[in-house]
Amino acid sequence: MSPTAESSQQAGQGPKARLSAPNVAIAGVTGAVGQEFLALLAERDFPIGELRMLASSRSAGKTIDFKGKTYTVEELTEDSFKGVDLALFSAGGAQSKRFAPAASDAGATVVDNSSAFRMADGVPLVVPEVNPQAVKGIELGKGGIIANPNCSTIIMLMAVTPLHRAANVKRMVVSTYQAASGAGAAAMAELEQQTRDVLAGDPVTQNVFNFQYAFNLFSHNSAMQDNGYNQEEMKMVHETHKIWGQAGEQKSAITATCVRVPIMRAHAESINLTFGKPLSESEAVAILKDAPGVSLIDDRSDNRFPTPLDASGKDDVFVGRVRQDISQPDGVGLDLFCCGDQIRKGAALNAIQIAELLL
Numbered sequence: 001m002s003p004t005a006e007s008s009q010q011a012g013q014g015p016k017a018r019l020s021a022p023n024v025a026i027a028g029v030t031g032a033v034g035q036e037f038l039a040l041l042a043e044r045d046f047p048i049g050e051l052r053m054l055a056s057s058r059s060a061g062k063t064i065d066f067k068g069k070t071y072t073v074e075e076l077t078e079d080s081f082k083g084v085d086l087a088l089f090s091a092g093g094a095q096s097k098r099f100a101p102a103a104s105d106a107g108a109t110v111v112d113n114s115s116a117f118r119m120a121d122g123v124p125l126v127v128p129e130v131n132p133q134a135v136k137g138i139e140l141g142k143g144g145i146i147a148n149p150n151c152s153t154i155i156m157l158m159a160v161t162p163l164h165r166a167a168n169v170k171r172m173v174v175s176t177y178q179a180a181s182g183a184g185a186a187a188m189a190e191l192e193q194q195t196r197d198v199l200a201g202d203p204v205t206q207n208v209f210n211f212q213y214a215f216n217l218f219s220h221n222s223a224m225q226d227n228g229y230n231q232e233e234m235k236m237v238h239e240t241h242k243i244w245g246q247a248g249e250q251k252s253a254i255t256a257t258c259v260r261v262p263i264m265r266a267h268a269e270s271i272n273l274t275f276g277k278p279l280s281e282s283e284a285v286a287i288l289k290d291a292p293g294v295s296l297i298d299d300r301s302d303n304r305f306p307t308p309l310d311a312s313g314k315d316d317v318f319v320g321r322v323r324q325d326i327s328q329p330d331g332v333g334l335d336l337f338c339c340g341d342q343i344r345k346g347a348a349l350n351a352i353q354i355a356e357l358l359l
């Protein structure tokens, strides 16, 4: 998609209402993202007919309260989706690969948080503020799979797309500072436990990561590729091209370094941009001020810029440290820093916004 074509699209323009209260299933309801789905569905008053809560056999039989009603968690199986119009998946890639096609065949429209289908042809990869047009033609209750992008990619594109529309990003260099919550509930528990261990002078308990996490940081734990990039870094590259609709020579050059930091919740990213034409600091700030889903924290006099704590539990992506890159000529370079809650905008919120496009 060209920057001009994108700019004519507005988040929130979806197909006309078809189902006033779809039947909803949440696969992975007991996990970090699944719990956030519940919080957001309630907070946003998402219309729901029947609600089905699904997880592994380990959780089957547990009860969860939602909007004053108690639900029993059921085991996720191929037969879980009869009568379901919307299936929100956050049970891991293997479960999505196995059960999302069955859900779609049963008539449920799937919004999947895993990476299983993101790059598949014909599967829309959607950030509602960026490419809402990608869900055109999809109707709740009529099957189909829509993919939610990688959390670091979503947060980056929330900050960068408004600038891309104005001045066409030619090259982007991003470094991430990623929170424990991005690796799920067990990783959050590990960071908490290790912090206690270190402060008590005890040996650290290591179950999730190969490294001590508390008081440390390390290269992202996703699989290393032959080219020396890890999977998370390559997701940021490939998914951005798909979401921006870029192919061949049109593709922005993107390189990423992803690092896990001992933060409980909300990712941070340092982003360096090279544009196709000059974009001044003040123009960039004005654009970001008006961008939906973006909040500016950019007070140089007070050294006040976005922090993961600012973003934790919030819907918006926070952007600051917007400055002309002095290493690039003719005003074509900018630096910025952003923070976003990756369980919210990076996962559950983005998926629910996608579903809202279909209401």
Ligand SMILES: NC(=O)c1ccc[n+]([C@@H]2O[C@H](COP(=O)([O-])OP(=O)(O)OC[C@H]3O[C@@H](n4cnc5c(N)ncnc54)[C@H](OP(=O)(O)O)[C@@H]3O)[C@@H](O)[C@H]2O)c1
Pocket (backbone or CB within 6 Å): 027, 028, 029, 030, 031, 032, 033, 034, 054, 055, 056, 057, 058, 059, 060, 076, 089, 090, 091, 092, 093, 095, 113, 114, 115, 150, 151, 181, 182, 183, 184, 185, 186, 342, 343, 346, 347
């Ligand atoms: N955390 C994030 O910020 C984030 C962001 C973007 C995307 N995602 C993606 O979202 C998915 C879930 O992430 P998470 O952070 O919520 O992980 P999590 O906290 O570890 O939760 C995993 C969920 O999947 C369920 N599950 C695991 N194995 C299952 C099986 N065999 N059958 C049915 N359910 C099963 C678990 O149920 P039990 O409780 O029964 O084990 C739990 O509900 C992953 O694909 C992840 O990549 C996460």
